[in-house]
Amino acid sequence: MESERDSDENDTRVSSTTASGVLDTLNNDRDVLVSFVTTPPWLYPALGVILALFVASPAIGSGVGPSFAVVAVLALLFASRVTSRVRRVRLGWRGMFVVAGLVAVVLVMLSTSLGLLALKLNWWTIAPVAATFAATLAFGRLFDRFQVQDIRRGR
Amino acid sequence: MGAEPRFNEVIHAPLRLRICGLLRVADEIDFAVLREALVVSDVNLSKHLKALVEAGLVTTTKSASTGRTDLRRVTWCKLTGDGRNAFDAHVEALRLITAGAGLDPQLNGLAQPQIDKFDRRR
Numbered sequence: 577m578e579s580e581r582d583s584d585e586n587d588t589r590v591s592s593t594t595a596s597g598v599l600d601t602l603n604n605d606r607d608v609l610v611s612f613v614t615t616p617p618w619l620y621p622a623l624g625v626i627l628a629l630f631v632a633s634p635a636i637g638s639g640v641g642p643s644f645a646v647v648a649v650l651a652l653l654f655a656s657r658v659t660s661r662v663r664r665v666r667l668g669w670r671g672m673f674v675v676a677g678l679v680a681v682v683l684v685m686l687s688t689s690l691g692l693l694a695l696k697l698n699w700w701t702i703a704p705v706a707a708t709f710a711a712t713l714a715f716g717r718l719f720d721r722f723q724v725q726d727i728r729r730g731r
Numbered sequence: 732m733g734a735e736p737r738f739n740e741v742i743h744a745p746l747r748l749r750i751c752g753l754l755r756v757a758d759e760i761d762f763a764v765l766r767e768a769l770v771v772s773d774v775n776l777s778k779h780l781k782a783l784v785e786a787g788l789v790t791t792t793k794s795a796s797t798g799r800t801d802l803r804r805v806t807w808c809k810l811t812g813d814g815r816n817a818f819d820a821h822v823e824a825l826r827l828i829t830a831g832a833g834l835d836p837q838l839n840g841l842a843q844p845q846i847d848k849f850d851r852r853r
Contacts, residue, residue, distance in 0.1 A: 605753055605769065609764075612768060661761040662757050663760070727757075730756055
């Protein structure tokens with residue numbers, strides 16, 4: 577009876593080791609996959625230019641209205657998806673916060689731009705335009721970092 | 732992942748489990764990426780993908796490639812809803828074993844010796 581129990585315990589330990597090894601292998605594979613999850617180097621600069629033009633539109637009358645900006649952003653995201661070898665749509669809650677944060681920044685910068693124009697400070701609109709471009713690059717990098725972390729965690 | 736632990740005989744084969752593990756964190760993965768990430772041959776990967784497709788756990792689609800100058804098409808691999816559920820349940824079962832809880836063999840669907848094949852195949 578005692579020896580049977582010992583034997584069972586040994587079996588459990590072996591299978592536990594094996595299962596642990598399998599889970600480790602899956603973790604390692606996800607680490608390897610991360611190297612294939614790449615954002616095209618042109619994506620965030622191009623997004624930054626579009627959003628910056630959107631913020632600058634009241635001052636320069638560039639014709640980059642909300643509809644054009646949304647279509648252009650979607651077109652860029654589609655082009656990025658076409659060129660990627662690992663497709664991943666899910667944002668994760670942190671990714672959603674990053675996207676929401678960028679939208680908030682763009683709207684605040686647009687308001688600032690309109691305010692500066694109302695005060696006849698046309699040249700000062702360069703500041704929110706530059707800030708929008710910089711924020712797009714920063715938020716883009718943050719988004720990528722969260723995506724990589726989520727993949728490593730198996731989410 | 733919160734799934735009910737359950738072994739899946741099709742998924743448990745080492746390479747198939749690793750394929751599902753990669754597909755679980757992405758929506759679609761290029762066949763070539765799977766091959767490079769898992770360091771396996773085309774033939775071996777195709778064979779195991781075929782088994783997963785036949786079990787309804789994975790789907791494959793072909794599309795034109797923007798990265799190629801020739802007319803070859805890219806094969807995209809994707810885990811199905813059933814595949815996701817089966818993989819999550821399988822991983823949960825592995826976690827349970829790792830935690831030392833053990834599983835009812837009737838629920839496992841796999842005998843202990845088959846579990847241990849993983850080590851020998853790696």
